[in-house]
Every structure is written in C-alpha cells, then in structure tokens.
Amino acid sequence: MTNSSTEKNGLKKGPWTPEEDQKLIDYIHKHGHGKWRTIPKNAGLKRCGKSCRLRWANYLRPDIKRGRFSFEEEEAIIQLHSVLGNKWSTIAANLPGRTDNEIKNYWNTHIKKKLFKMGIDPVTHTPRLDVLQLASILNTSLFNSSPQFNHPFLSGIGRSVINPTHLLSLLSTLLSCQSRNNPDNVLNHNNYQQTISQLSGSNLLQNQPQCSQMQLETIPTFQPNQPQVSLQENLIAKSNPLNMEHQLIKSKLQNQISPLATSFSLQNLWHYDNGDNISGLSVPQSSSAMQCFSSSKFNSIFNNLLGNQNLSHNEGIPNFNLTSLLSSTTSSSPLNSSSSTTFFNGTTEDERDTYGSNILMYNISNGLNDSGLL
DNA sequence: AAATCTCTCAACCGCCGCTGT
C-alpha cells in the first residue's frame, strides 16, 4: 500500500485522508456529534467511533488553535501541571483552543526537556536534587575556602567569566550527559555519587579560593516562590501522601540551594527555543550574580576532575569536555552575555523574566475545587 | 548525496468511570 494505513475487520487505521476528514466534517456539521459509534457508519467512514472522536477533537474541531505555543500558554501549562500533574484534559480546559493531546505532546517534547535543562525536576517542579547537591558542593568548595581574593587561581581573571547561569547549565548538562536523549534518565546513582565525591574530595577544588566574603554576602539566597509553593502544597497536602517528602525537599532547597539554581530566565529560553532574535536584550552585567570564574581555569579543573578520570566512554559515560560544553551552553542558551535580562529573584529590571514570577500571575480557573480538579 | 540518527506529533491502545438496562 502507498501509505501506512491498515485495514482490520473492515476498519481503516492510520493517518486520515482529506476525503475522510471532509466526510466527518460534513456529517458533524449536518447532524452534530454525540453517538460516536454510529457516526462512521452514517458518515460512510471505515473508521471506528473512537478514531472519529479523536480526529474531530484533536484536529477537525473548528475552535482549535494552530501554531506554536505562546510564552503565556507555556507558563500556564507549567503552572497548571505543577498543580494538576498529568491531567492533560483539565489543563487543556484552561487553555482555549488547545487539545489535551497537543498539550501532552508539547509537554513531553519541549517543556519537560526545558525544565530539566534548567535544573528543575519536571515531575515535582522543584529544583533537581542532583543538581542541588552538585551546586551546593561546588558553591562550598569554590566560594568558601578562603576569603583571599588574590589567589593564583583568580590571577588570570579578566573579562572572561562564567556566571552562575553557565555553571548551572554546566552542572545540568553534566548530570544529563549520560542520556542526551532522555531527560528522565539521570546519571545513575553510582556514577553520580562518584562524581560528587570527586568534587567534594578534590584538593583541586578545596584549595581554590574564590570571591571575597563581601561578594558572597551580596548574593541573594534562593527563595522558592512562596505563592506558587503554597498553592501547590495546599493541593498536595489534601491528596498526596508523599507530602512529607515534598516538605523535606522544600526545606532542603531553602537551606542548601545556591543562587545558581535561581539564575535562569524562562522567557529568554522560550524566545531562544522559538528562534526569536534576543540579541537586543540588555544584561545587568553588574549583577552580584556574576561570579569570578576564569573559564580557562575552570576548564582545566573540570577536565582534570572529570574528563580524564571517571567520565569516559569506556564506562558508558561520554567524556566531559568543558570547552565544548561551555561553547554549546553559551550558544544554546539565551542567558549568556548580552542576551539575559535576569539573574536572580528581585535583582532584575523585569521580574517577569524569572521562572515562577509570571507563572504566579496566571489565574488558575476559578472552577478549580479543593482537589485541584475542575 | 546517501545513510543514519533524532525529534515531533497524529493516532492508537488499554483502562477507567459513568450510565442504562
């Protein structure tokens, strides 16, 4: 046959032809829908009722909105998903013109990856603990070892710096590099622990002093978005027996997370992912978030620590190449150099930029009841 | 230019809950 359609029990499967679409549209326009089981027969279609219903609901319905998701829609999806989980039909009910199938696909192919890339667990909507642990160790090791600022490690610092955004991306990439195509598949426990102990136990890291105490004090600490968390927790508390774990995670976040985890911009990422030109956006280069890392020094540290030791293809993990990682990070993320507008909560000229801020503005349907259902 | 890989998304599948008998 010329296409992938198959016929079983006289019923056709696979992609719909324009002729079939027209038959279904004509029939529904004439008679309306309702009895899906009888529609195919009456409309002269060799399809099951279910297939007709799906085709109509996901594709032929006149009120379906086509085209890419807007930033606002994406924020709404993330916000609703943080409250409702994989209740795609409920989420779709809050996004006029979008179908549950479309939202589900968009979530799985775009948002999930994006959140993961940003160090956020797409299931819990909290920063990933693996990244947090790494970030925390790095933060401790790199920032707190010595107040001296004139250490040799810093001597070569000019204008070439790595900001925390890059560092977070770097950590995120490191943790996900084992499974480029599967964001669900994080570094396995052994490898992860090995990496952690390499970082925390490394003389290289422990002996590297970093920013002055004054600089450290100017770095804001992570504050989870309270309203969002509250709403989420209210709902979780009523329905989720794992609430204790949720609380534990939350307290870990508040105590441990470094500013790294707050320094990203969902909006810029969205613009970048959608091919928009973001080069004109301004950057608060004076932000306290800009940490003093020499990329070349960092490069050598990471290559020494990771690239030449245990992160090798031989053990099933790709080589960790900071140089390429940084270049890919800076080229694939709008957060670098002149593209980012936000680094930390409350330090931006446009707070909407920070993930979670504008999300909170999204008005969840008034129809939501106590259990989060419509 | 061809082969291979990766990504996207329309469509399918199986399960569940509701309703009528």
Next chain:
DNA sequence: GACAGCGGCGGTTGAGAGATT
C-alpha cells in the same frame, strides 16, 4: 448488584520530517 456499552483519559507508538554524520 452485575453486566454491557460508551465516552474520555493518559500513556505509548511509529511514520515522516528534519538534522547530522
């Protein structure tokens, strides 16, 4: 209460398009 029919939902699949080698 048991059963069947139906619609709806969420998870999964696989063809086709696009990207990469």
